[in-house]
Amino acid sequence: MAGSKIPVIGQVLNERNQSHDTRKKVIIKLERELGRTVISLFTSFKYPVILSDDDADMLEALLQTMDLSDGIALLLSSPGGSGLAAERIINICRRYSGTGDYWVIIPGKAKSAATMVCFGASKIYMGPASELGPIDPQLSFVEDGRYKRFSLYNIVESYRDLFDKATNEKGNLEPYLQQLLRYDSREIKEYEDAISLSADIAVGALKTGMMSSLSKKDIKKNIKMFLTPKVTKAHGRLIDRDKANSCKLVVENMEKDDKVWSPSYELFVRLNSFVSNQVTKCVESREQSYVSSIDAHQ
Structure with missing residues (x-):
């Protein structure tokens, strides 16, 4: 087939289902702004799932295939889960990152054990209404x-x-x-x-x-x-960026007109819809996407 353009019907179906292709270009844009490789880790707030060893396994499987010499920026959204899984995720991000550290971007909410993952980062990007817990x-x-x-x-x-x-x-x-x-x-x-x-x-x-x-x-x-x-x-209860700053955490404020905020928020909206309607978990990069199905948690 000549050319690689996706037919209109394919584009519509991709948008409706929030396929990986709908997010790839946004990930690339965010990587360009940050100068780091962007990895997303989302677990659903709708379905009864938690941050677990499975997520750490999916994350490590993804990172093993990548060139991470420029470091990792982890886009994170999760209601929380296992503290031991959070500790593993911290260790994995640090060990695989070429810079020895990682950044976390919180466009929405990273609660409980997901907040622990943030504690392992060298800095935390938070938007106007971002929440830790x-x-x-x-x-x-x-x-x-x-x-x-x-x-x-x-x-x-x-x-x-x-x-x-x-x-x-x-x-x-x-x-x-x-x-x-x-x-x-x-x-x-x-x-x-x-x-x-x-x-x-x-x-x-x-x-x-x-x-x-x-x-x-x-x-x-x-x-x-x-x-x-x-x-x-x-x-x-929410702990916003002002409270996080008061606790001496290293917080990078993102405002609504920031170049980092715009792609971060778009990725959040797309991935949040994805893990609320199509799957329960998603760990992905610009090239690969690992998911956990809804059926596995019903």
């Missing part, structure tokens, strides 16, 4: 037909509070003992370890990255807003 681990379960979610931090704190009150009570202990029966001390220890692990991953990523000049104690103090619900009050 708290990284305190959560416990989700169904009880009496109702979906419930609690911060492990709050569970541990409530247990400690009850235990202290029972220990100091000089009169009737029965009310405290009845409430303490709802807790399992072994589980409380597991929760404490999970909280400690989350903080350790975050502090470690920052100590070996954008906050390398600070002590671990000072880093933990700087990001206290992210570690507990005491400030944000809710796990889904």
